[in-house]
Every structure is written in C-alpha cells, then in structure tokens.
Amino acid sequence: MKWRTIASIFIILQAFACNLHSQTADEVRSFSKLFKPAENRPDYSLKIDPSNEFRLILTGGFSFYKTFVSSQDGVKCTFYPSCSIYALNTIKTNGLLGVLDAIDRLTRCNGISPEKYHIHEPSLRFYDPVEKIRH
Amino acid sequence: MKQKVFFLLVSLISLSAYSPAQTVGETRAFADSLYTAGHLDEALPAYQRTAFFIRPAVDAEVLNRIADCFYSGGDLEKALEFYDHSYFAQTNDSIKKEVLFRKSACYLRSHNYNFALMELLSLEDSLSPGFERKRNFYLGMTWFGLEDFSKAGSYFEKAAEDSVSRQKIKAIFADTRHFYRPNPKLASWLSIILPGAGQIYSGEIWSGINSLLLTGFFVGLGFYIVTVTSPVDALFTALPWFQRYYQGGFQRAADFAKNKRTENRSKIFNEVLAVIASTK
Amino acid sequence: MTLLKRFAIRIRLGRNYASIQLGRNYASLQLGRNYASLLLLLLPGQVMSQNIYDGPHSREFAQYLMQTHQFQLANAEWERVLFLNPGDTLARLNQLKSFRFSQKPAEGWQKLNRWYPVGSLSRPFSLEGIQLTLIQGDYTSFHSVLERSAGLTSTEKSNYQLGSWLLEGNWINRPGKNREPSFAIAATDARLLDLYTKTKNVHRKSPAASVALSAVVPGLGKIYSHDWKDGLLSLLFVATNTWQSYRGFSKNGISSVTGWIFGSLAIGFYSANLFGSWKSANIYNTKQVDLIRHETEGVLFTR
Numbered sequence: 107m108k109w110r111t112i113a114s115i116f117i118i119l120q121a122f123a124c125n126l127h128s129q130t131a132d133e134v135r136s137f138s139k140l141f142k143p144a145e146n147r148p149d150y151s152l153k154i155d156p157s158n159e160f161r162l163i164l165t166g167g168f169s170f171y172k173t174f175v176s177s178q179d180g181v182k183c184t185f186y187p188s189c190s191i192y193a194l195n196t197i198k199t200n201g202l203l204g205v206l207d208a209i210d211r212l213t214r215c216n217g218i219s220p221e222k223y224h225i226h227e228p229s230l231r232f233y234d235p236v237e238k239i240r241h
Numbered sequence: 242m243k244q245k246v247f248f249l250l251v252s253l254i255s256l257s258a259y260s261p262a263q264t265v266g267e268t269r270a271f272a273d274s275l276y277t278a279g280h281l282d283e284a285l286p287a288y289q290r291t292a293f294f295i296r297p298a299v300d301a302e303v304l305n306r307i308a309d310c311f312y313s314g315g316d317l318e319k320a321l322e323f324y325d326h327s328y329f330a331q332t333n334d335s336i337k338k339e340v341l342f343r344k345s346a347c348y349l350r351s352h353n354y355n356f357a358l359m360e361l362l363s364l365e366d367s368l369s370p371g372f373e374r375k376r377n378f379y380l381g382m383t384w385f386g387l388e389d390f391s392k393a394g395s396y397f398e399k400a401a402e403d404s405v406s407r408q409k410i411k412a413i414f415a416d417t418r419h420f421y422r423p424n425p426k427l428a429s430w431l432s433i434i435l436p437g438a439g440q441i442y443s444g445e446i447w448s449g450i451n452s453l454l455l456t457g458f459f460v461g462l463g464f465y466i467v468t469v470t471s472p473v474d475a476l477f478t479a480l481p482w483f484q485r486y487y488q489g490g491f492q493r494a495a496d497f498a499k500n501k502r503t504e505n506r507s508k509i510f511n512e513v514l515a516v517i518a519s520t521k
Numbered sequence: 522m523t524l525l526k527r528f529a530i531r532i533r534l535g536r537n538y539a540s541i542q543l544g545r546n547y548a549s550l551q552l553g554r555n556y557a558s559l560l561l562l563l564l565p566g567q568v569m570s571q572n573i574y575d576g577p578h579s580r581e582f583a584q585y586l587m588q589t590h591q592f593q594l595a596n597a598e599w600e601r602v603l604f605l606n607p608g609d610t611l612a613r614l615n616q617l618k619s620f621r622f623s624q625k626p627a628e629g630w631q632k633l634n635r636w637y638p639v640g641s642l643s644r645p646f647s648l649e650g651i652q653l654t655l656i657q658g659d660y661t662s663f664h665s666v667l668e669r670s671a672g673l674t675s676t677e678k679s680n681y682q683l684g685s686w687l688l689e690g691n692w693i694n695r696p697g698k699n700r701e702p703s704f705a706i707a708a709t710d711a712r713l714l715d716l717y718t719k720t721k722n723v724h725r726k727s728p729a730a731s732v733a734l735s736a737v738v739p740g741l742g743k744i745y746s747h748d749w750k751d752g753l754l755s756l757l758f759v760a761t762n763t764w765q766s767y768r769g770f771s772k773n774g775i776s777s778v779t780g781w782i783f784g785s786l787a788i789g790f791y792s793a794n795l796f797g798s799w800k801s802a803n804i805y806n807t808k809q810v811d812l813i814r815h816e817t818e819g820v821l822f823t824r
Contacts, residue, residue, distance in 0.1 A: 131521035143503040180492030209793035263574045
C-alpha cells in the first residue's frame, strides 16, 4: 500500500512537472525568418543564347539593357510583363512580326486605356502577355 | 455434439464482429501517431474526419491539432479559425493560454502586428514565470514588427532567462539608431544632389557608378545636341531620357536603402533570437 | 467498496449455462445455455464503435466536404465510396461535380468516358457531361454528349446547342443571315435568346480595313476599332518623328544624322502602327465575343 501510494504521488508530480508553457529553443528559432525581406526573383533570364547570330544579338542586347540601363529605371512599366521582356518574348515567338509587335507595345505603354486590360494580381499592373500571332 | 457445433457457429459469427474496421478512436490514434511523427499534412484529413464524426461533441484537442496542421502548412487563416474554435472549447487554462500564443504567432507571421498585440494583451496580468517570459518574447517580436525598437528591446530583455543574456540584449538595443540605417530619404536626397551617391550610401556601389555614368551620358548628349543643332532638339531628345534615369536613380536609391534596412533589422533580430534560444 | 460491489458486472460461464450479473441484488440476468453464449460473444462486437471509413460514413463525410467547398478532399472521398461500391451512380455524379468545381473538367470528362464509353447517357450524366465539355471548350465532345443524351428534351438540346454556339464565338465571323442557326428557332431559354439577339447587333471590325485606314492616316485604323486613345498616340509618335526627321533633313540635307535617326523611328512606328491596327481590330472582335461568352457561361454553368 505504501509503495502504491508513493508511486501514485510520483506519477502525479511528474504530470505537473511536464511544463506545458515552457518555451523551447526550437520554438524561438522558428521565428528566424519573420522579418526577412521578401525575395525579389526576376521573371526573366539574362542568359545569352549563342546558338545563332540573331539570338546572340537579341539576348546579348537584352542582357546589356537589363543590367546597365533598366536597372537604373525607376518608373515601372504599366504592363506586365515589362516592355523589354515583352519584346524579347514576342520576337522569339513571332519573329519579324514580333519586332513590329514590340514597337507597337511601346506606343501602347501609356496607361490611358485601363479598360482594355485585366490586372495582373501579383504585380498590380495591366496584364498584356505575348500571344502567338495567327495570320 | 449439437452443442459443440452450435458454439462453433456462434464463434465464427462473433469473429466477423471483430473484423478490422477503423473507428473514430482508431482514426484519432492514427492521426495522433502521424502528428507525433511530424507528418502534419497527412494527419490533417484524419483529424478532420474525427472532428466530423464525433459531432455534436467537440474535442478541443482535435481542434487544436487541426489548427496546428494548418499552421504548419502555412494556411494561417484556417489555422486562426481553428485556434479560435479550440480556444472556446478548451477547459484547461494553460492550454487556453498556449492557444492565444499560437494565434499571436499566426498574426505575426501574416504581419498583422496590431492583432497579435490584441491577443497578447488579452492575457491576464499575472502569469507563471514560464508564461510571463513567453509573453515578453512575443511582445518583443510584436513591437519589433511595429518598429518601436526600444519597447521591443525592453521586452526581449525581460524574456531572457539569465543576466548574461539580458546584458547582451541590452547591448544590442542600446543604440536604436542602427535600426533606421540606411535612411531611404537620405539616400534619395543624396542621389538628387549627385546621381549615384544614394546607391553608394546604401552599399550598392556598382549601381551607384552605373547611375552616375548613365545620367552623365545623357547630360553629355544634351550638351552635344545643343552645340550641334539647337536647344529645342536637346529638349525633345536628351532631356526626357535624362529625366527618366535621373528620377529612376533616386527612386532606386530609396528602394535599395529600404531593402538594406530591412535586411539589417532581420540580422539584428536573428542575433536576439540566438541569445534567447541559447538560454533554453 | 460498497459502491464497487453495487456496480460490479460479473460474467459467469459454466458448462451448461452462462450468466451476467450486475451488482449484488440490483439487476441480474440468468440466461439459458445457447442464447447466453451468443449474447456474451456478440456483446463486445456490438459495443465496438462504428467503422467511419465504410461506405455510408465516407458518403456522409464526402457530402460534408462538398458543402464546405473542399472539393479536392471530397473527390478523394467519392473515390473511396466508389471503390467500396463501384456501381453507386450518385457517387459518380458527385465525383464529376467535384472535378468540375476543383477546376479539373478534363479529368472529369475522362472519368465519364471511362464509366460510359458508349451508349446513351441518363439525364444527370448528360447535364454533367455537357458542362464538362463546354467548360473545356471541347465542342466536338459536347456534340457527342448531346447525341447520346437520353434524358433531355429536344427543346433543352436546342437551348444547349444555342449556348454552345454563343460560347464558341464563331458567329462574329459570319455576316448577316449566316448568324441564324437552325436551332435558334427551337430554343426557348429567354436569356440565351436575348444574347442571341445581341449578337445580331454586333458589327465585326475588319482587320484589313483597319490596316488600310492606318496606311492613309496613322492611327485611324485604331480609331476605327474604337481604340481612339491609342490611335491618337500612334499618330503623335509617327507625326513627331516624321517632323523631327524633316527638320533634320531640311537643315543639313541628306547627310543629316538626326534626319536619318528620326526617319528610321518614324518608319518603325508607322509599320508598327499598321500591325497594331490589325491587332486592335482583332482584339475588338474578340472582346465582343468574350462579352457574350461570359454572359452565356452565367446561364449554362450551374452549381
């Protein structure tokens, strides 16, 4: 009886010793990314494509522009994707007609016709994606 | 003989009553085993099933674990919803407090610092030492998010368990000016005065040099056009481009400074976490 | 101790008898030979909780998941129900709905074809099949569903045919009388007929005409396509570059650098404007089709 009593008391004490409200080191460390700045991953590639001269000039020019010129541009394009990325993609998709499409995009990049476009949710800009031109 | 045959038949029928079936209890046990093993995404449907089939009864622990599963999966909205249900279903005071801390954590992670503050201030004034330190830690994070760094520092100090840690934290928060550096407004003004200066001040040296060269190019182009043709031509050709990259330069300088400041704050915060975690 | 004795359950098994006694004198049950053993052996089985993964429970849980819009989880539950009872038509129908509501109409359509590859379709499955095919824009499959549907009246079929005609959007390329399909006469849905009437008032913009207009006056083609703001800007771009080029050439002759630069820009913007005018006419036509399409979707696609 005595041992049973001692064992019962011990078990009860252990239960209370299981400190529900103690904070562990893991819990503290779990907040390590709380104030980390959001990662700004670009939606384009600066890789130069040397497969042929045309692609070399196109991708090389784009990389140069994005690295040395566009990086200093504070005014964000009205559209998503931006005009330079649009130009790159439309020329890749549509060839020579893509060149005309890219120049036309520059004349449209003004924000005075919001009724024409949907909003791209993540960037809150007008959504104007590249489309394959069907003759 | 007849009796033996009858007993045999009855035994066979009875065995079918013992055939494997997953009851509420077994589902719950299965969910618990997954939860304990850390497979919260797999435990979630099992807990949801348990909660559904024990209706109208409510199991506070099941609700709490469903909330934990959502929290772990990053669905903070659903986690908050279930922590709320769990809070009102709980009878244990300590667990209720834990749930409040979990809710605060949800608000902190979704950067709703004011809501986190509301939850923490709803705790009673006198708490056990463990809870008190936990509350101080959470309040420290909340005030850090609200950018009141002196208050954050005082709460982090109270959250530390020993005097050495408290001294370290005090030293980190002694001069709160470094939380505001680099200053985006100062970076912007520096770039207005001299293109590129703001970027260099923010630590982006190559971007600063790039900005200086680019704006310098358009200034040079403008002067060249003025001398070769006329000022009107320079006005229509070089000036718009100069304006674009000059304005872009000081806007970028402010953005760089803001990002750098956020990174610095994150580093300081992680130093504080390391100090507090080392005492646990 | 008295309390324990009061509620003690004693089970006695003898050679020729079995008995259950509850407490001392409060309740006791003396049973005969065979029936007692039956009761004793089955009692634990009856006391055991129900299996919540069986057909009825899975169905109940699946319906709850549908009501709470957790369609992906509901899909898995319906899969379990069908595994336990493959011929359950209600479960099949609900699984198709869960595919539709979780934005997976293609998978739903595949399932439907697997269950009913040939032969006629009952009304609920016809309706579901119609929605699954129309959502995907698979009009060929839609027509095959319509042909196989046994539970739809001819009026309903005409309504759906009109709906698919409006959704497909080819009506814009058909001038005048070719915009009067035969099933429009038999259709009775007032909303669809109203939309059909609207299509008759839609005037298609000719991309060729738009290009021709822009060739004469830059930007005029875009204005023709109701894109007057961009049209005016295009005119401004071409005009200012042309003017600058003219100024350059008139000042310094053919060797003028600015003349050539602005001249090239003017030609570039002019050519791009021709392309842009063609594109704006097509965009206008697509927009008219989309307006009708969205309203038709509101009529046809149900919960």
